[in-house]
Amino acid sequence: MPPLPKAEKGKVVTRFAPNPDGAFHLGNARAAILSHEYARLYDGKFILRFDDTDPKVKRPEPIFYEWIKEDLEWLGFKIDEIHIASDRLEIYYNYAEKLIKMGKAYVCTCKPEKFRELRDKGIACPHRDEPVEVQLERWRKMLNGEYKEGEAVVRIKTDLSHPNPAVRDWPALRIIDNPNHPRTGNKYRVWPLYNFASAIDDHELGVTHIFRGQEHAENETRQRYVYDYFGWEYPVTVHHGRLSIEGVILSKSKTRKGIEEGKYLGWDDPRLGTIRALRRRGIRPEAIRELIIEVGLKRSDTTVSWDNLAAINRRIVEPIANRYFFVADPVPMYIEGAKEFTAEIPLHPDYPERGVRKLKFEPGKPVYVSRDDMELFKPGNFVRLKDLFNVEILEVSEDSIKARFHSVDYEIARENRWRMVHWVTEGKPCEVLVPEGDELLVRNGLLEADADVKVDDIVQFERFGFVRIDEVKDGKVRAIFAHK
RNA sequence: GCCCCGGUGGUGUAGCCCGGUCAAACAUGCGGGCCUUUCGAGCCCGCGCCCCGGGUUCAAAUCCCGGCCGGGGCACCA
Numbered sequence: 001m002p003p004l005p006k007a008e009k010g011k012v013v014t015r016f017a018p019n020p021d022g023a024f025h026l027g028n029a030r031a032a033i034l035s036h037e038y039a040r041l042y043d044g045k046f047i048l049r050f051d052d053t054d055p056k057v058k059r060p061e062p063i064f065y066e067w068i069k070e071d072l073e074w075l076g077f078k079i080d081e082i083h084i085a086s087d088r089l090e091i092y093y094n095y096a097e098k099l100i101k102m103g104k105a106y107v108c109t110c111k112p113e114k115f116r117e118l119r120d121k122g123i124a125c126p127h128r129d130e131p132v133e134v135q136l137e138r139w140r141k142m143l144n145g146e147y148k149e150g151e152a153v154v155r156i157k158t159d160l161s162h163p164n165p166a167v168r169d170w171p172a173l174r175i176i177d178n179p180n181h182p183r184t185g186n187k188y189r190v191w192p193l194y195n196f197a198s199a200i201d202d203h204e205l206g207v208t209h210i211f212r213g214q215e216h217a218e219n220e221t222r223q224r225y226v227y228d229y230f231g232w233e234y235p236v237t238v239h240h241g242r243l244s245i246e247g248v249i250l251s252k253s254k255t256r257k258g259i260e261e262g263k264y265l266g267w268d269d270p271r272l273g274t275i276r277a278l279r280r281r282g283i284r285p286e287a288i289r290e291l292i293i294e295v296g297l298k299r300s301d302t303t304v305s306w307d308n309l310a311a312i313n314r315r316i317v318e319p320i321a322n323r324y325f326f327v328a329d330p331v332p333m334y335i336e337g338a339k340e341f342t343a344e345i346p347l348h349p350d351y352p353e354r355g356v357r358k359l360k361f362e363p364g365k366p367v368y369v370s371r372d373d374m375e376l377f378k379p380g381n382f383v384r385l386k387d388l389f390n391v392e393i394l395e396v397s398e399d400s401i402k403a404r405f406h407s408v409d410y411e412i413a414r415e416n417r418w419r420m421v422h423w424v425t426e427g428k429p430c431e432v433l434v435p436e437g438d439e440l441l442v443r444n445g446l447l448e449a450d451a452d453v454k455v456d457d458i459v460q461f462e463r464f465g466f467v468r469i470d471e472v473k474d475g476k477v478r479a480i481f482a483h484k
Numbered sequence: 485g486c487c488c489c490g491g492u493g494g495u496g497u498a499g500c501c502c503g504g505u506c507a508a509a510c511a512u513g514c515g516g517g518c519c520u521u522u523c524g525a526g527c528c529c530g531c532g533c534c535c536c537g538g539g540u541u542c543a544a545a546u547c548c549c550g551g552c553c554g555g556g557g558c559a560c561c562a
Contacts, residue, residue: 057562058561165487176560242555294511296496387521464522
């Protein structure tokens with residue numbers, strides 16, 4: 001990672017400040033992971049802060065507080081401190097009052113449209129220059145409940161001729177009548193807006209470096225007014241572009257909608273780009289970290305391809321994943337002329353010490369092969385049943401294959417360049433969920449009967465791909481496809 | 485409309501600040517070969533990029549100007 005500007009060993013404090021209104025996803029992970037990595041690199045501190053100050057439009061939900069923490073920990077984060085904005089309302093109130101007393105903020109009771117009109121012309125609203133006592137009185141009325149939602153707002157004074165009208169006298173705190181906040185209920189009705197809470201917290205918590213999306217670049221302009229008024233030093237900010245992954249939906253609102261419509265199984269649906277979904281697919285946390293670190297903090301938007309993530313993950317998972325035969329869409333193959341034989345196949349070809357799995361062939365019983373290999377089964381063709389023996393295909397119909405034993409030796413198949421297929425004799429039912437863009441394919445098939453798989457194992461189904469075992473119930477296995 | 489950012493092979497990143505050693509590096513992808521009882525890995529070969537136009541200069545991916553394209557912001561959201 002490139003060095004961080006103005007960073008001193010032991011003094012770097014970074015933070016990640018999500019709104020717990022949805023699950024943590026790969027897009028958020030850019031800021032989160034780099035914040036954390038830099039904190040560690042400089043022996044600093046990493047803070048998780050929940051920016052849950054909008055009980056109305058982007059309403060936080062209790063479960064996401066837990067999930068986000070869990071997901072960060074799964075990614076290997078050491079979280080030094082956790083703060084929750086909704087616990088800190090009194091702090092914001094204090095600073096707001098200070099600013100009012102300093103004449104740097106005021107309570108505006110204009111109708112929003114009216115204010116906007118004046119603002120766009122660069123004209124002060126009628127409340128802006130009223131005396132401090134009047135402002136304080138109105139501030140008390142806000143807190144008391146004498147103003148209703150929408151009737152009053154605290155504004156930070158800025159340069160009224162700022163070229164960007166959106167910066168002018170930006171709003172800092174507003175009223176929400178029945179917040180019914182998941183953590184504080186209706187205890188507070190005056191809520192800070194993002195820019196105010198964030199500005200105060202970053203200073204209060206000693207944050208030195210902020211990583212955030214470039215959509216926040218203009219917020220920095222706003223927040224700097226507060227810092228200037230208090231004489232604080234603004235943290236170093238790094239703005240990065242949006243990160244997305246090839247064809248995967250990251251948007252919280254789209255995800256939520258899809259879940260409500262029943263299109264997605266939940267926030268961890270394998271098609272999604274949430275961290276939970278990636279985990280469920282068998283993507284390892286180190287792979288995600290590696291990817292994010294490689295992508296870095298460019299200002300331009302980046303779209304990474306699945307291949308890239310898959311390549312990193314494959315490298316990590318390959319040595320740990322044991323091998324099994326999974327036959328998708330099984331077709332029976334009846335073999336004549338073969339004797340009983342037990343194949344012994346290593347669980348992992350590079351690590352014989354892990355032992356073998358045994359698959360027993362018995363004359364008179366078919367072996368099952370996958371319909372995916374159908375094109376190899378043409379009368380007159382030879383194929384090798386991997387680790388078993390070679391057969392000649394005699395007859396093929398839609399739902400069965402007849403074959404004749406040819407030979408045992410692998411060398412013969414090799415010299416003739418016969419193709420090799422995997423197979424099972426008896427198998428246990430297994431379904432593999434395969435995300436394909438917006439579709440979730442279900443591949444039903446047979447997993448070799450003695451496969452010793454447990455939930456959360458990442459294994460390789462030979463010639464099929466790496467999968468994570470998602471569920472083992474009543475002898476039935478469900479796996480989720482990660483990648484080839 | 486106004487205000488910010490960006491633009492290097494199919495994808496991602498490095499190089500740009502401090503011009504030459506950069507017809508550009510690394511990873512991934514794709515094609516081919518070797519090896520290998522799957523796949524993958526490994527080894528070898530190949531494919532493919534500095535958005536466009538001017539300018540400065542002995543020399544520009546790198547500096548300047550203009551254009552085009554892309555992203556973001558302009559909420560009593562975060």
